[in-house]
Amino acid sequence: MTGDIYTFKILRYDSSVPEKRPEFQLYRIRVIPGLTVLTVLNRIRDEIDGTLAFRASCRSAVCGSCAMVVNGKIDLACRTQVASFDTREIILEPLPNLEIIKDLVVDMTPFWNMYEKIRPYLVRNSADPEKEIYQSEGDRKRIDQFVNCILCACCYGACPVLSRNPDYAGPAALAKLERFISDSRDERPMKELEAVNNDKGVWGCDTMLRCIDACPKDVRPTDSIVSLRKKLIKYKLLGKGNK
Amino acid sequence: MLKHDVLIVGGGLAGLRAAVGLCDRYNVGLISKVHPIRSHSIAAQGGINAALANNPDAKDDTPDKHTFDTVKGSDYLADQHAAEIMCYEAPKIVYEMEHWGCPFSRFPDGTIAQRPFGGAGYPRTCYSADITGHVLLNTLFERSVARGLHIYPEFVVAQLVVKDGECYGVVAIDQIKGEIVAISARATLFATGGYGRTYYYSTNALTNTGSGIGIAYKAGVPLKDMEFVQFHPTSIIGTNILMTEGARGEGGYLVNKNGERFMECYAPKAMELAPRDIVSRSITTEIEEGRGFESELGKYVHLDLRHLGREKILERLPGIRNICLDFLGIDPVLEPIPIMPAQHYSMGGIDTNEKSETVIKGFYAAGECACVSVHGANRLGGNSLLETIVFGKLGAIAIDNYLQAINSEPDAKAIEQATNDVEAKIRKLGNSNGEKSFRILDELRKTMSAYVGIFRIKQELETALNKIIELEGRAKNVSITSSNLFMNYELIGAIELEYMLDICHIITLGAFLREESRGAHSRRDFPQRNDTDWLKHTMATIREDGKPEISYKDVVITKYQPMERKY
Ligand SMILES: Cc1cc2nc3c(=O)[nH]c(=O)nc-3n(C[C@H](O)[C@H](O)[C@H](O)COP(=O)(O)OP(=O)(O)OC[C@H]3O[C@@H](n4cnc5c(N)ncnc54)[C@H](O)[C@@H]3O)c2cc1C
Numbered sequence: 136m137t138g139d140i141y142t143f144k145i146l147r148y149d150s151s152v153p154e155k156r157p158e159f160q161l162y163r164i165r166v167i168p169g170l171t172v173l174t175v176l177n178r179i180r181d182e183i184d185g186t187l188a189f190r191a192s193c194r195s196a197v198c199g200s201c202a203m204v205v206n207g208k209i210d211l212a213c214r215t216q217v218a219s220f221d222t223r224e225i226i227l228e229p230l231p232n233l234e235i236i237k238d239l240v241v242d243m244t245p246f247w248n249m250y251e252k253i254r255p256y257l258v259r260n261s262a263d264p265e266k267e268i269y270q271s272e273g274d275r276k277r278i279d280q281f282v283n284c285i286l287c288a289c290c291y292g293a294c295p296v297l298s299r300n301p302d303y304a305g306p307a308a309l310a311k312l313e314r315f316i317s318d319s320r321d322e323r324p325m326k327e328l329e330a331v332n333n334d335k336g337v338w339g340c341d342t343m344l345r346c347i348d349a350c351p352k353d354v355r356p357t358d359s360i361v362s363l364r365k366k367l368i369k370y371k372l373l374g375k376g377n378k
Numbered sequence: 379m380l381k382h383d384v385l386i387v388g389g390g391l392a393g394l395r396a397a398v399g400l401c402d403r404y405n406v407g408l409i410s411k412v413h414p415i416r417s418h419s420i421a422a423q424g425g426i427n428a429a430l431a432n433n434p435d436a437k438d439d440t441p442d443k444h445t446f447d448t449v450k451g452s453d454y455l456a457d458q459h460a461a462e463i464m465c466y467e468a469p470k471i472v473y474e475m476e477h478w479g480c481p482f483s484r485f486p487d488g489t490i491a492q493r494p495f496g497g498a499g500y501p502r503t504c505y506s507a508d509i510t511g512h513v514l515l516n517t518l519f520e521r522s523v524a525r526g527l528h529i530y531p532e533f534v535v536a537q538l539v540v541k542d543g544e545c546y547g548v549v550a551i552d553q554i555k556g557e558i559v560a561i562s563a564r565a566t567l568f569a570t571g572g573y574g575r576t577y578y579y580s581t582n583a584l585t586n587t588g589s590g591i592g593i594a595y596k597a598g599v600p601l602k603d604m605e606f607v608q609f610h611p612t613s614i615i616g617t618n619i620l621m622t623e624g625a626r627g628e629g630g631y632l633v634n635k636n637g638e639r640f641m642e643c644y645a646p647k648a649m650e651l652a653p654r655d656i657v658s659r660s661i662t663t664e665i666e667e668g669r670g671f672e673s674e675l676g677k678y679v680h681l682d683l684r685h686l687g688r689e690k691i692l693e694r695l696p697g698i699r700n701i702c703l704d705f706l707g708i709d710p711v712l713e714p715i716p717i718m719p720a721q722h723y724s725m726g727g728i729d730t731n732e733k734s735e736t737v738i739k740g741f742y743a744a745g746e747c748a749c750v751s752v753h754g755a756n757r758l759g760g761n762s763l764l765e766t767i768v769f770g771k772l773g774a775i776a777i778d779n780y781l782q783a784i785n786s787e788p789d790a791k792a793i794e795q796a797t798n799d800v801e802a803k804i805r806k807l808g809n810s811n812g813e814k815s816f817r818i819l820d821e822l823r824k825t826m827s828a829y830v831g832i833f834r835i836k837q838e839l840e841t842a843l844n845k846i847i848e849l850e851g852r853a854k855n856v857s858i859t860s861s862n863l864f865m866n867y868e869l870i871g872a873i874e875l876e877y878m879l880d881i882c883h884i885i886t887l888g889a890f891l892r893e894e895s896r897g898a899h900s901r902r903d904f905p906q907r908n909d910t911d912w913l914k915h916t917m918a919t920i921r922e923d924g925k926p927e928i929s930y931k932d933v934v935i936t937k938y939q940p941m942e943r944k945y
Binding site for chain 1 (some may be wrong): 412413415416417418420421430473476477478479481482485486487488489490506507509510512513518520521523524554556583584585616617619620644668700703704720738755814816858859860863865866867
C-alpha cells in the first residue's frame with residue numbers, strides 16, 4: 136500500500152442533541168497522493184463512520200456545497216488537496232458565522248435570506264424584444280467577475296463584520312447586487328440602493344478583504360462594495376446616477 | 379402531511395423551469411435532495427443549442443437543420459416529432475432565458491455568441507464562456523425567487539404514491555427536521571436527473587444516483603431505452619471531471635502517443651467534432667491498440683489546447699483551465715491534458731411523450747431523468763440543457779391543462795400506505811446486520827464500467843447481469859449505523875441503492891437483448907445497425923414479482939428516413 140497515514144480531526148456536533156458540546160473526533164486513514172479532502176471525507180463516511188455529516192455534490196468546485204474550514208483556511212473540500220499541507224494532521228471545522236446543523240453541515244438560511252433581500256434577478260420595465268436584448272462584449276465583461284460567484288458562502292464564513300453583526304448583508308449578497316446593478320440590461324431604479332445605504336449594507340464593510348482571500352472562484356466582493364458605495368455617493372450628490 | 383396542487387421533485391434546470399411556469403397560478407412545492415443551486419445542472423460547461431443564426435458562419439441555420447442533426451446524431455432512434463418540437467422551441471427558450479437575465483457571452487454585434495459543437499452542421503451552441511450550466515441555473519433560480527416559489531431543500535423522495543394508474547404525490551425524508559413527510563399533490567413532476575453514478579468512471583455529480591428513475595419504475599412507470607448510456611470522450615484522468623466539448627469546439631486536438639491527430643482515421647471530415655459515441659470509441663480503440671499513454675491513474679490520450687494560445691484559453695475556457703490547475707496541477711496553456719472517456723449522460727429514462735406526460739395520470743417527468751425520446755441512441759452536445767428547459771416548460775403547460783380539466787383529490791389511504799412502507803423499510807435497514815451499502819455500490823459501479831461500457835459483448839453482459847442479480851440478493855440485508863432520520867447520509871445511500879440496482883439491471887438487460895450497434899450502444903458481436911429488427915425503443919416495466927418485463931415500441935419517423943451515419 137502506498138500513501139501516508141493521516142489523522143483527520145473533525146469537529147462533531149449534533150444540533151438535535153444540543154446538550155452535547157461540539158468536540159473533535161479523530162480518524163486515521165491512509166491517503167495516496169492526489170486525493171482531495173472531499174474524497175477522504177467520503178471514505179471516512181463509507182468505511183469508518185456512517186454518521187458523519189457533510190454536504191457535497193459536483194466534486195469539481197462549481198456547485199458550492201462543500202465549503203468548510205480546512206486547517207484554519209476556508210475553502211471547498213473538493214478542491215483542496217490533502218497533500219498540499221506540510222502536516223499529516225488535517226483539521227476540519229464547519230463554516231463560521233452560521234449555526235451548525237450537524238458536524239460540517241451549517242444552516243445556510245441567513246445567507247439565503249440576505250441573498251433574497253437584494254432582489255437577485257434582472258429587473259426590467261421595458262417590454263422584451265422579440266430576440267435577445269443586445270449587450271456589448273464590454274458590458275458583458277463588466278459583470279463577469281460577479282457572475283462567477285457560486286454562492287458557496289466561503290466569503291460569508293470569512294467575513295469579520297458578520298461575526299459581530301449578523302444583520303450585515305455580507306459579501307456575497309452585495310456582490311450579487313452589483314452583478315445586477317451593473318448589468319446593462321437591468322432597469323431597477325437607483326433609489327433601490329437606499330436599502331444598502333447603511334451599516335447593514337455597503338457601509339458595514341471593514342475592507343479587511345478576508346472575503347477575497349476566501350473566495351475559491353477569484354471573485355472580489357470588496358470591489359463590488361466599493362463600486363456600490365461610489366454609485367450611492369453619486370446618486371446622493373446628483374440625485375441620480377448612471378450605472 | 380404537506381399539500382400542494384403541484385409537486386416538482388428536483389431543483390435542476392428541468393424542475394425549476396417547470397415550477398417557474400406554474401407557481402404564479404398554482405400552489406407549487408419544489409423538493410430537492412440538495413439546494414437547487416447545488417443541482418448537477420450547475421456543472422454544465424459548453425452550451426445550449428438553438429438555431430439563432432447569430433454566428434457569421436451560420437446565417438442560414440434553421441430549426442429544421444437542427445432537427446435533422448439531432449435525428450442523425452440519435453442514430454435515428456429519436457422520435458422525430460419530439461425532436462422537431464424541441465428544436466423549434468429552442469430559440470424561444472434561449473431568448474426567454476436571456477430576457478430573464480442569463481449572461482450569455484456575446485458576439486461583437488451584441489447578439490448571443492454561438493460556438494461549434496459535435497455532430498452539428500452549424501455553430502449553434504449558445505454559451506457563457508465554459509460555465510453555461512452555472513448561468514442558466516442561476517437565472518432560473520433567480521426567477522423562482524422573483525416569483526416566490528416554495529422550496530423544500532434537502533428533502534429526499536423515497537417513494538412515489540401511485541394507485542390504480544393515478545399519482546397522488548410522494549413520501550420523502552426531510553433530512554434537516556429528521557422526519558418522514560408525505561406530500562400530496564394533484565400533479566407530480568420528476569426532474570431528478572441522470573444515473574451517472576451507477577458507473578465507476580463518470581463525469582457526473584456525486585448526487586446523480588438516478589434514484590428518481592428507479593422510484594418511478596418501482597411505482598409501475600415504464601422506463602425507455604435505458605441501455606443507451608453516453609460516454610463523454612474527454613474527462614480528466616483520476617477524478618473524471620469533464621473537459622467540455624467546447625474545448626474541441628474552440629479548436630482543441632486529440633492526440634495519441636505517436637503525436638497523431640488520430641480522429642483522421644475515424645471521422646476524416648468532422649475530426650474532433652464527430653459525435654461523442656464515435657469519438658469515445660475512437661479513443662478507446664487507440665488505447666486498446668497501444669497508442670495511448672499509461673499512468674497510475676489509467677490509460678489516456680491527450681487533449682491539446684496549446685495552439686489556441688493563452689488569450690483564447692483564458693477568454694473562452696477559463697473554467698477548464700482552473701479545473702486542470704486544481705485537480706491535475708497542469709496548465710493547459712503550457713501542457714496537453716490527459717483525458718479518458720467516462721460515463722456522462724443518460725439517454726434512457728422515464729418513458730414520457732412530447733408533453734412530459736407518462737402513462738400514469740398526474741405523473742410527469744422532464745430533463746435527464748426522462749426519455750421523450752429526443753436523443754435516441756446518442757445525444758448531441760448542447761441538446762441536453764435544451765431538453766431540460768423545453769420539456770420543463772412543456773410539462774408545466776401540460777400540468778396546467780390537466781389541472782383545469784380534472785378535479786381529483788389525492789387518495790389519503792394510498793398516501794398513508796406509502797408512508798407506512800417507507801417507515802417499515804427504514805426500520806428494517808436499522809435492524810439488519812448485513813453489509814454496508816457502499817460495498818455493494820462499489821462492486822455495482824465497477825461491474826457497469828467494466829462490462830456495460832463503450833464496447834459491449836454478449837459474454838460480458840451476461841457476467842454483468844449475473845453479478846447484478848447477486849448484488850440484488852445481498853442488498854436485501856444492507857445495514858446502517860443508525861436509523862435516525864436527522865442528517866443521515868448513510869441512510870439515504872442505503873435507500874437509493876435499491877433503485878440504482880434496478881436501473882443497472884435494466885440497462886444491462888436491454889443491452890444484452892439489443893443485438894445490434896446503434897449510437898452509444900456498440901456491440902462487438904453485432905457491429906452493424908439493424909433497422910429491420912431494432913429500429914424500436916426498449917421498454918421496461920416492473921412485474922408483480924419484481925422482475926423486469928421487456929417490450930418494444932415503434933420509433934416515430936416523420937421526415938427523415940434512416941440513412942447511414944457518416945461524419
Ligand atoms: C460535467 C457536465 C457538463 C455538461 N455540459 C453540458 C453542456 O454543455 N450542454 C448540455 O446540453 N448538456 C450538458 N450536460 C448535461 C446536462 O448538464 C444535464 O443533462 C442537465 O443539467 C440535467 O438537468 P436536470 O434538470 O434534468 O437534472 P439535474 O440538474 O441533475 O437535477 C436533478 C435534481 O433532482 C434532485 N433529486 C434527485 N433525486 C432526488 C430524490 N430522490 N429526491 C429529491 N430530489 C432529488 C436533485 O437534488 C437535483 O436538484 C453536462 C453534464 C455534465 C455531467
